[in-house]
Amino acid sequence: MENNVRPRRGRNNVYLGAFFGLIFPVIGFMLYYVFLFSDKLSVSEYWDFLFQSGNIAGALSLAVIMNLPVFFLSIWNNRYETVKGIVGATIFYGVLIIIFKIF
Numbered sequence: 001m002e003n004n005v006r007p008r009r010g011r012n013n014v015y016l017g018a019f020f021g022l023i024f025p026v027i028g029f030m031l032y033y034v035f036l037f038s039d040k041l042s043v044s045e046y047w048d049f050l051f052q053s054g055n056i057a058g059a060l061s062l063a064v065i066m067n068l069p070v071f072f073l074s075i076w077n078n079r080y081e082t083v084k085g086i087v088g089a090t091i092f093y094g095v096l097i098i099i100f101k102i103f
Contacts, residue, residue, distance in 0.1 A: 020067075024070055
């Protein structure tokens with residue numbers, strides 16, 4: 001039995017997925033700042049606060065959640081090559097979070 005499932009129109013490649021996987025957490029990180037700290041701290045003060053208090057790993061963990069909608073939309077549209085890029089970028093962020101937790 002053949003699998004006749006084809007991706008819908010649009011791009012379906014690992015590089016696009018990696019781009020989305022790297023950009024959406026940055027957007028999530030900035031949204032985290034805007035909603036919680038923008039009235040109290042400037043961006044540079046916020047960045048210093050995260051590093052000095054050791055909360056950078058937690059903030060990045062919340063930011064990576066922004067990859068979930070892109071991941072599921074890609075799955076539902078049968079763009080599996082894009083999903084590979086998103087997963088790779090998420091693993092990259094996971095390693096970065098572990099490094100920040102250790103050091």
